[in-house]
């Protein structure tokens with residue numbers, strides 16, 4: 001008897017709650033059914049704030065770049081200044097701290113796929129979307145030229161850049177750059193998919209000459225490595 005009365009009371013209360021909610025909802029013109037906005041904006045100023053995204057143009061700065069270059073003469077808090085301007089200097093001073101260590105390959109692969117593959121492809125040999133969109137095709141990383149580079153030379157190219165390839169000393173820690181060197185060595189074990197367009201001697205000297213010049217400008221204060229606007233930026 002008592003149980004039955006309780007049940008009726010509960011059902012009636014629930015019914016009233018449903019009716020009240022429905023009336024409120026209807027009174028708001030069924031807003032939630034039509035709106036594409038989140039109904040309650042608790043942190044409005046955080047959801048809608050003025051900010052710029054990577055690569056977005058910016059009318060505030062004269063060069064219209066949102067991603068600001070390092071101020072010459074300053075040192076980034078993370079990632080130091082890369083001191084060598086030629087690969088010969090790098091070869092004289094540096095040796096691969098991870099030589100023969102395969103534990104770093106996972107890290108190397110991760111960094112390579114993030115930082116290098118957009119231009120060089122995940123294999124180091126294939127054509128990528130940025131090349132199809134107009135970037136100069138980078139050399140095949142498994143070709144004889146890059147295969148013949150010492151570890152320190154590879155590290156130097158990654159750190160200081162080479163011609164239109166930017167340097168990564170300010171974006172990747174030295175350990176990560178060495179890990180990438182080891183991973184590039186792995187990629188170079190794959191069969192060569194195509195031979196480089198043959199003019200190795202000319203390309204070599206041009207690369208060294210231009211590389212030296214570009215690196216002098218770019219690497220001396222490594223922080224300023226992005227300071228020279230490059231074609232295509």
Ligand code: HEC
Pocket residue numbers: 112115116117118119120136137138139140141145146154157158162163164165166168180184207
């Ligand atoms: C923005 C595109 C781009 C990115 C990103 C890039 N590269 Fe390059 N890379 C190039 C281009 C273009 C060249 C050819 C430069 C030249 O003309 O000397 C090149 C050259 C090289 C060379 C020299 C090859 C040779 O035969 O002389 C190596 C080694 C290399 N890149 C490795 C890397 C690694 C490792 C990374 C990632 C840390 C990387 N690159 C990121 C575009 C890129």
